[in-house]
Amino acid sequence: MSLRQKIDSTRLPAHIAIIMDGNGRWAIRHGLDRIFGHQKGVESVRAVIEASAELGIKYLSLYAFSTENWGRPDDEVSALMGLMVSSLNNETETLIKNNIRLTSIGDLARLTPDVRERLNETMRLTGACSGLTLIVALSYSSRWEITEAVRKIAAETAEGKLNAALIDEAEIEKHLATRGIPDPDLMIRTSGELRISNFLLWQLAYSELYFTEKLWPDFGKEDLYDAVIDYQKRERRFGKTNVRSPEK
Numbered sequence: 489m490s491l492r493q494k495i496d497s498t499r500l501p502a503h504i505a506i507i508m509d510g511n512g513r514w515a516i517r518h519g520l521d522r523i524f525g526h527q528k529g530v531e532s533v534r535a536v537i538e539a540s541a542e543l544g545i546k547y548l549s550l551y552a553f554s555t556e557n558w559g560r561p562d563d564e565v566s567a568l569m570g571l572m573v574s575s576l577n578n579e580t581e582t583l584i585k586n587n588i589r590l591t592s593i594g595d596l597a598r599l600t601p602d603v604r605e606r607l608n609e610t611m612r613l614t615g616a617c618s619g620l621t622l623i624v625a626l627s628y629s630s631r632w633e634i635t636e637a638v639r640k641i642a643a644e645t646a647e648g649k650l651n652a653a654l655i656d657e658a659e660i661e662k663h664l665a666t667r668g669i670p671d672p673d674l675m676i677r678t679s680g681e682l683r684i685s686n687f688l689l690w691q692l693a694y695s696e697l698y699f700t701e702k703l704w705p706d707f708g709k710e711d712l713y714d715a716v717i718d719y720q721k722r723e724r725r726f727g728k729t730n731v732r733s734p735e736k
C-alpha cells in the first residue's frame with residue numbers, strides 16, 4: 489500500500505500550515521551558497537501545493553518570509569524577493585489551470601513595487617478559483633498581525649463603531665489577516681527546529697504540530713503524506729474529554 493493510500497480522505501485536515509525551514513543548511517551541506525537552497529526549496533513548494541491540491545486540502549499556508557527575515561543580508565533578501573517574482577511569473581498559469589486561488593498575509597507595504605505588483609496580479613488572476621486556497625505568508629509575523637488588529641479595533645472603538653465591552657474572539661478574528669480562513673488543523677515545520685518563530689500564534693491555538701528533521705529542499709509529496717497520516721492518528725480533544733471535533 490502506498491503512503492497516499494493510507495490517508496483517510498474523509499478525515500483530511502482542512503488547513504495545513506507549513507514553516508518551510510532549512511534552505512540555508514541544505515545549501516551549506518551541499519557546499520553551495522545559501523541562495524541555491526532557496527532555489528531548490530521552490531521545487532518543494534511546487535510539490536506540496538500539488539500534493540495538497542490532489543488530496544483535496546482546502547487551505548495551505550506557507551511561511552515564505554518573516555518580518556524578522558528583513559534583517560538578513562541585503563543580497564539574500566533580494567534573492568528571495570527575486571525568487572518570489574520568478575516563481576509567480578512561472579506558476580500563475582498552472583495555479584489557474586489547477587483552480588488554485590492565491591492569497592497572502594503579511595505587511596505587503598514593505599515589499600518593493602515589483603514584488604507587490606506581481607503578487608497582486610496573481611491574486612487578482614486566481615481570485616475566482618475555487619479549489620485549494622494557497623496563503624503565502626510574506627513579510628509576515630504574528631505579532632505584526634495582532635498589533636495591526638489591535639490598532640484597528642482601537643480606532644473603530646474610538647469612532648464609536650465598536651463597543652469595547654462587546655469585543656469577543658470572533659471580533660478579534662475578523663481583524664486578523666486570516667479572517668474567514670479556518671485555523672490550521674496541522675502545522676508542519678521542517679529542519680528540526682522546535683519553535684513557532686512568530687507564525688500564526690493566535691490561529692495555532694489547537695493545531696496539531698508536526699516537526700521533521702528533513703530540510704525544506706528535501707521535503708516532498710511523500711513527506712506531506714507522512715505528516716497527514718501522523719495527524720490522522722492523533723486524538724484532538726480541544727480541552728474536552730474524548731471528542732473528535734470541538735462542540736462549537
Ligand code: IPE
Nearest residue numbers: 508509510511512513552553
Ligand atoms: C527557510 O530557510 C527560508 C526562509 C526563512 C526565508 P532558511 O533560510 O531559514 O534556512 P536555514 O534555517 O538557515 O537553514
Ligand code: IPE
Nearest residue numbers: 507508509551552553554685
Ligand atoms: C521561519 O524560519 C521563517 C520562515 C520559514 C519564512 P527562520 O529560519 O526565519 O526562523 P528562526 O530564525 O530559525 O527562528
Ligand code: MG
Nearest residue numbers: 509510511512
Ligand atoms: Mg531558518
